[in-house]
Amino acid sequence: MKKRTVVLSVAIIVLVIAALAYATLVYVPSETAPEKETITVVDVLGVAVEVEVPVERIISLASDLSEIICALGSEDKIVGRDATSIFPPSILEKPVVGESSYNPNLEVLLELNPDLVVSDSMLTSETRQMIEGAGVPVFISTTGELDPRSTVTAINLTGQLVTKFGLILGEEEKANEIVDYMESYEDLVNERIKNLTPSEKPLVYYEWYTPWYSCVTASVTHSGGINIAANETVSFPTLSPEYVVEKNPDVIIRMISSSDHDVADFQTMREEILNRPGLSGVKAVKEGRVYIYDYAVRTGIRIPAGLLYWAKWFHPSLFEDIDPAAIHKELIQRFFGIELEGVFAYP
Amino acid sequence: MTTTSEVKRLYVKGKKRKVLVILSALIVLLITIVISISLGSGSPRFMEAARVILSKIFPFLEINPGDTNTQNIILQFRLPRIVLAIIAGAGLAVSGASMQGVLRNPLVSPFILGISAAAGFGAALVIVLGIGVFGPYTGYIKVASAFIFSMLAMLMVYSIARLRGITSETVILAGVAVGYLFSAMLSIIQSIASQYAATEIVFWLLGSLTKVTWEAVLIILPLVLVAITLMIRHSWDMNVMGLGEETATSLGVNSRRVLIVCITLGTLATASIISFTGIIGFIGLVSPHIARMIIGSDHRFLLPFSIVLGAILLLCSDTLARLVLMHSELPVGIVTSLIGVPFFIYLLLSRRRLFWH
Numbered sequence: 001m002k003k004r005t006v007v008l009s010v011a012i013i014v015l016v017i018a019a020l021a022y023a024t025l026v027y028v029p030s031e032t033a034p035e036k037e038t039i040t041v042v043d044v045l046g047v048a049v050e051v052e053v054p055v056e057r058i059i060s061l062a063s064d065l066s067e068i069i070c071a072l073g074s075e076d077k078i079v080g081r082d083a084t085s086i087f088p089p090s091i092l093e094k095p096v097v098g099e100s101s102y103n104p105n106l107e108v109l110l111e112l113n114p115d116l117v118v119s120d121s122m123l124t125s126e127t128r129q130m131i132e133g134a135g136v137p138v139f140i141s142t143t144g145e146l147d148p149r150s151t152v153t154a155i156n157l158t159g160q161l162v163t164k165f166g167l168i169l170g171e172e173e174k175a176n177e178i179v180d181y182m183e184s185y186e187d188l189v190n191e192r193i194k195n196l197t198p199s200e201k202p203l204v205y206y207e208w209y210t211p212w213y214s215c216v217t218a219s220v221t222h223s224g225g226i227n228i229a230a231n232e233t234v235s236f237p238t239l240s241p242e243y244v245v246e247k248n249p250d251v252i253i254r255m256i257s258s259s260d261h262d263v264a265d266f267q268t269m270r271e272e273i274l275n276r277p278g279l280s281g282v283k284a285v286k287e288g289r290v291y292i293y294d295y296a297v298r299t300g301i302r303i304p305a306g307l308l309y310w311a312k313w314f315h316p317s318l319f320e321d322i323d324p325a326a327i328h329k330e331l332i333q334r335f336f337g338i339e340l341e342g343v344f345a346y347p
Numbered sequence: 348m349t350t351t352s353e354v355k356r357l358y359v360k361g362k363k364r365k366v367l368v369i370l371s372a373l374i375v376l377l378i379t380i381v382i383s384i385s386l387g388s389g390s391p392r393f394m395e396a397a398r399v400i401l402s403k404i405f406p407f408l409e410i411n412p413g414d415t416n417t418q419n420i421i422l423q424f425r426l427p428r429i430v431l432a433i434i435a436g437a438g439l440a441v442s443g444a445s446m447q448g449v450l451r452n453p454l455v456s457p458f459i460l461g462i463s464a465a466a467g468f469g470a471a472l473v474i475v476l477g478i479g480v481f482g483p484y485t486g487y488i489k490v491a492s493a494f495i496f497s498m499l500a501m502l503m504v505y506s507i508a509r510l511r512g513i514t515s516e517t518v519i520l521a522g523v524a525v526g527y528l529f530s531a532m533l534s535i536i537q538s539i540a541s542q543y544a545a546t547e548i549v550f551w552l553l554g555s556l557t558k559v560t561w562e563a564v565l566i567i568l569p570l571v572l573v574a575i576t577l578m579i580r581h582s583w584d585m586n587v588m589g590l591g592e593e594t595a596t597s598l599g600v601n602s603r604r605v606l607i608v609c610i611t612l613g614t615l616a617t618a619s620i621i622s623f624t625g626i627i628g629f630i631g632l633v634s635p636h637i638a639r640m641i642i643g644s645d646h647r648f649l650l651p652f653s654i655v656l657g658a659i660l661l662l663c664s665d666t667l668a669r670l671v672l673m674h675s676e677l678p679v680g681i682v683t684s685l686i687g688v689p690f691f692i693y694l695l696l697s698r699r700r701l702f703w704h
Contacts, residue, residue, distance in 0.1 A: 084541070099539055122542065209543045210550065211558055212676070229674075237675030238550075238557060242389030242420040257477075257543040268483040277560050278423030281415025 022107070041164045044121065044141045051116055051137050054170035059109060060085055061101035061119035064143045064300035068162055069118075071178060071301050071335040072171040080112045087296075088336045103127070110134050116168065139168070143299050148217045148235045154303045155186045162301065178301055178335060185304035185327070186222075189311045192318045193224035201226050202250035202314050205239075205284065209257035211276070214239045219298070223310035224318075225251065245282055251313055252284040253291050255298075266292045266346035289313070294344040297328065305331060309345050365648040368641060372655040376433070379659055383429050383666040388674045389420040396421050423560075431559045431567070432665045433658040435620045436630055438571035440657020442613030443631035444638065444650050445578045448585035449606045450515045456632035457617035459519060460504045460610065461526030462497040463626045466618060468533040469496030470625070471548045475540045490563075490622045497618035500525050501611070513603055514592075518610065553678035554625035556665050563623040574616035575654060581605050582646035589644065629683045630657050633691050640694045660687055 036052040043049050059080040060066040066085035069078055075090065080097045082104065095112065098104030101119040104127065109117070117131055120142045128138045143158045150157075159179040166175025193201075204225035206214055215236050220227035228247045229237055256269055269292050279285045291313045297306035305328035312319040324345070332340040384400075385393035395413055399421040402412035412418050442457035450459070469492035473485065481488045505513070507521040537545055584605045588595045595602045621627065634657040635649065642652045664682040671677060 100542065103538065210547050213550075232673075232675055234672065234675050237672070238555070238678075240388040240669060240674050240676050241424045241557065242387050242391075243674040245416045245420055245424070246389040248416060257541070264482065271483065272486075278419040281419055 039167060041139060041168060043139045047140070049137050049139045051139070051168055053168060055115045055168050057112070057114045057116075058169075059097060059112060059114040059117045061098065061104060061117065061123060062142065063087065065118045065120070065141060065165075066091060067300040067302070068143075068158075068165050069169065072162070072165055072169055072174050074169045074171060077169065079114060080109060088338055106130055110136070143303065148215050151218055153186060153222050154219055154298065155182045155307065158301060158303055159183065181331070181334070182301060182304050185308060188322075189223065189307055193311065193315065196224060196315075198226065202289075203228055203247060204314065205229075205244050205247070205249035205252045207252065207254040207273070208236070209255050212239050212241055212244070213237075219307075220310070223307055223314055225310070225314040241278055245278060248282055249284050250287075251289045251291070252282075253293065253310065253313065255295050256292055257295060261294075261343075263343045263346060266343060270346060292346045297344050301335060302328065302331060305344070365642050365645075365652075369648065369652050369655060372652060372659065376655055376659050376662070379662050379666070380429060380433075383432075383662055384421070384425055386666065387420065387425055387669055389417075389424075391417050391420050391425075396425070400426070427559055427561050427564055428556050428665060428669075429662060430564050431556055431624070432662040434564065434567055434571050435556075435624060435627065436634070436657035436659070436661030437654040438567070438574065438616040438620050438657075439627065439631035439661070440634035440638075440653040441575050441578055441650055442617050443633075443657075444635035444653040445581070445585060445609045445646070446613045447635050448646055448649075449588055449602075449609045450519060451589060452515060452519060453636065454632075455519065456628065457613050458526070458626075458628060458631070460522040460614050461500045461524075461529055462614055462618050463621065463628060464526045464529035464533055465496040465500035466493040466621050467548075467552050467626060468529045468536065469493040470551050470622075471533055471536045471540070471544075472496075474547050474551065475536055475544045477544065493622035494618050496529070497614070497622070500529060501614045501618075505607075513607065515606070518606070550678065551625045554621070554627040554680035555676070555678045556624055556668075557676050559623060567619050567623065570619045571616050574612040575650075577612055578609060579647075579650050581609060582650050585609070585646040586644075625678075625680070627661070627680050627683060629680065629687055630661050633687050634660055637691060637694055
């Protein structure tokens with residue numbers, strides 16, 4: 001009995017000391033490096049982040065941001081990543097500091113001695129404070145749908161972000177090249193859809209990653225379609241099935257979310273929609289205009305590919321000469337210097 | 348002074364009143380069905396719905412059922428949902444009522460054996476592994492997995508409870524423990540899941556009838572019917588068990604057997620329902636209480652009345668869930684609590700007598 005109490009007390013004391021030691025390590029600011037130029041960049045949450053440039057050691061907690069850093073030729077500056085950052089493949093050699101930005105392992109993260117941590121908005125404000133408390137600036141951004149009601153185009157949003165990363169990494173020239181490249185395709189799409197009347201634009205049911213789950217996203221509009229969920233009060237609504245049928249959409253697009261998939265999974269998903277009870281009378285199903293895409297083509301610098309896929313699905317005759325898959329390949333070849341493999345859209 | 352015949356007269360009068368209450372509830376259910384089939388974000392109203400349904404039942408009448416989309420809205424969306432809401436509401440309520448009866452505990456719900464967390468774990472496992480692993484049958488596997496893990500939880504509870512003898516206390520405590528175990532495992536999955544999978548798990552846990560099909564109805568219906576029939580057959584035993592285990596034994600009721608039968612049936616019915624719909628919890632806990640407040644604790648009336656009340660409550664909730672956001676839907680579990688709780692509190696405050704035995 002007595003012995004047990006002693007052991008227990010010792011265990012508790014050791015635990016408390018360990019916790020305190022950890023907290024001290026995390027909270028004590030590290031020594032600041034000597035003279036460097038400091039710039040201020042505003043992140044997606046509106047926080048002005050002071051960064052000493054050029055950054056040499058960067059940790060990325062979001063796959064799209066990792067891709068942008070690599071496209072800017074700065075892969076060697078990445079010293080840590082989250083498990084979702086898997087492209088380009090060479091990035092897999094970098095140490096992982098967490099499954100996602102939601103709950104990174106701060107000990108591992110700080111031990112890598114980063115100058116800057118970049119993350120998507122899943123990083124909690126508490127985690128952000130702890131990292132900043134250790135003297136490491138945190139820059140939060142996203143190329144996905146942070147605010148699906150925003151009318152700023154995805155390419156515009158990503159372009160601004162690439163420019164900021166150009167400044168942070170001292171790669172302004174490369175950043176401009178990427179922005180120009182992306183905008184050229186946005187201009188191309190705008191040019192071709194600008195004279196369409198509303199009646200010439202297809203009604204689109206955009207299904208996210210589970211049946212009837214949709215989004216008010218303006219991305220559909222940017223590719224020349226009309227989103228049947230555009231006027232919903234909820235940004236990510238579970239649409240009423242009978243509303244979808246009543247609207248009778250011309251095109252159905254559906255995202256595939258699992259990261260590990262082959263063409264058979266795209267086919268499975270498409271078959272499910274084509275055979276879903278109740279959809280048999282819907283135009284998109286009757287005419288076979290049901291398309292599946294990988295979320296990757298709607299994030300980061302690959303957005304031109306997503307934009308073109310959608311535009312071609314909405315207006316096949318206007319974009320007959322465009323091969324989105326080829327442009328996706330070209331984009332990857334040009335900015336990552338590697339050959340793209342895998343399926344990203346079907347059919 | 349009341350004579351024996353006076354008591355008898357009062358009893359018969361009370362019995363008639365109870366039958367009347369149940370019949371009125373059935374009429375309310377019918378009205379709710381008619382309202383529910385007539386409303387939705389699609390344009391079909393009562394007349395269109397009636398035409399579609401009548402044309403299917405009486406093809407020889409040659410009624411024009413309208414275009415494919417109208418037919419689909421009624422036959423593939425509204426009707427299966429209404430039928431499932433009724434079956435699920437009834438099944439959850441009867442399970443709750445009889446479990447509360449045999450365990451003699453007002454806090455008992457059909458999830459007492461930890462099956463909500465277990466079903467959630469089973470579904471989450473499949474959601475996380477996803478289409479990449481399970482291919483075209485992911486949807487069915489998710490349902491099967493939720494069901495299998497519910498059964499596993501039930502077996503675990505029985506095995507643990509048996510070690511100390513199956514009584515109300517051992518079953519309830521073992522159920523709580525197993526429930527915590529599975530919710531811990533569910534949390535592990537949620538914390539390592541991708542953003543998309545995590546959201547999908549949350550949706551599943553909130554419960555919804557949006558995705559139900561006739562297949563689900565066909566699988567759940569027989570299980571719920573069997574459970575209802577067998578439980579009602581035991582309603583007299585439940586009354587006796589309410590007097591305490593010793594009295595029950597002396598009156599020739601095998602308490603242990605009734606307890607095991609009712610809990611197994613209730614868990615089976617509930618597991619089959621929530622495997623398809625996700626966790627719809629409140630109905631099973633509260634319908635029996637509402638029923639008890641209105642009709643009393645005689646299980647011969649309490650069980651049928653709970654069944655009808657559960658069906659009404661879930662059907663009303665689901666109809667509202669379909670309507671309040673115009674073109675979008677709310678998870679039905681939220682609506683169930685939002686309309687059930689005020690009603691429950693009202694009854695609790697407005698009735699003077701003590702409801703629990």
